[in-house]
Amino acid sequence: MIKVITCKDYEEVSDKAAEIMLEVVKSNPQCTLGLATGSSPIGLYKRMIKDHQENGTSYSEVKTYNLDEYVGLPITHPESYYSFMHRNLFDHIDVKEENVHIPSSQGDDLQANCDAYNAALAQAQIDIQVLGIGSDGHIGFNEPGTPFDSVTHITYLKESTIKDNARFFDDDINKVPTQAITMGISNVMAAKKVILLATGTNKAKAVAEAIQGEQNVENAATALQDHPDVYFILDEAAASLLKPQGVEIVNTEKFDSVIANGSVIVDFYADWCGPCKMIAPMLDELAKAYENVRFVKVNVDHDPDVAARFEVTSIPNLCCFKDGQLVNRAVGYQTKDGLIRLIESTM
Ligand code: GLP
Secondary structure, eight states: OOEEEEESSHHHHHHHHHHHHHHHHHHOTTOEEEEOOSSTTHHHHHHHHHHHHHHOOOOTTOEEEESEEEESSOTTSTTSHHHHHHHHTGGGSOOOGGGEEOOOOOSSOHHHHHHHHHHHHHHOOOSEEEEOOOTTOOBTTBOTTOOTTOOSEEEEOOHHHHHHHGGGTTTOGGGSOSEEEEOOHHHHHTSSEEEEEEOSGGGHHHHHHHHHSOOOTTSGGGGGGGOSSEEEEEETTTTTTSOOOOEEEOOOHHHHHHHTTSOEEEEEEESSOOHHHHHHHHHHHHHHHSTTOEEEEEEGGGOHHHHHHTTOOSSOEEEEEETTEEEEEEEEEEOTTSOEEEEEEOO
């Protein structure tokens, strides 16, 4: 399931992304990063640079693989992804140039370049892949129609992508390259962990389809529904078309007996996010059902000790406390349409 983290704004999206990224880098100084271009990850890269400068986190043994590169621009062009990555990240950290990999669109034999990149990726294991998303759902430059089993390939950019990216080329669509080399969707899916960053209403439709729509090649990001560890980190605008979540409390019998005297605190733990939308209605329902009960929202993402204490998994858990003791717990699951169904009490 795609885990959603909804943030206030771009800065908070960048903070959250940096938190996840730095945890990977700090826990494994020899890790391999999959990196993306575009405006979405710039705040993340700024935070990585700041952390490197202030805390000395080193990238000297880190390897990086970039998603894509335009065809038709020399690497020295300021808008080549080679230039972008050096300007926004590599020039400011201690990554070794020999450990930096960006698909090459130079030379006459672009297919050979794709094959070489695939061969390199086959030898690597990307620990964390950063993604943005196009307004048509593309990840990397995997435009609508790209098969989910695709590997690094040459692609033509859709008109909407050319228009979107014109802002980097003096708003002149004629200056935007029409072709690119991109990692394929299966290369992206091979990463251990994926974080996709999206902000702004322009991304809302693609994001909602990616998370709640049927999987289909017209929106490459829907492939991520099958990834075992993927976070979408969204601002409120990008999350705005996600279908509202509902709550159905199916079995409250055991809770009734515990809650009866009204001195119980209920904490809600969820280690998938998007919870702002999902937890709030649930707490409202509970508050209506039980007077004199205080409902406390805890997001285990920010409270790993609590998560560990109760072995919280990726399903909603309702924990009832009485006199400081955990006296009851319910588990539930999230249905495909986002409804949380509490199914039973486990104590
Ligand atoms: C480009 C890149 C993608 C990126 C997308 C979104 O097309 N090839 O990797 O995710 O733009 O860009 P932005 O983050 O600027 O919205």
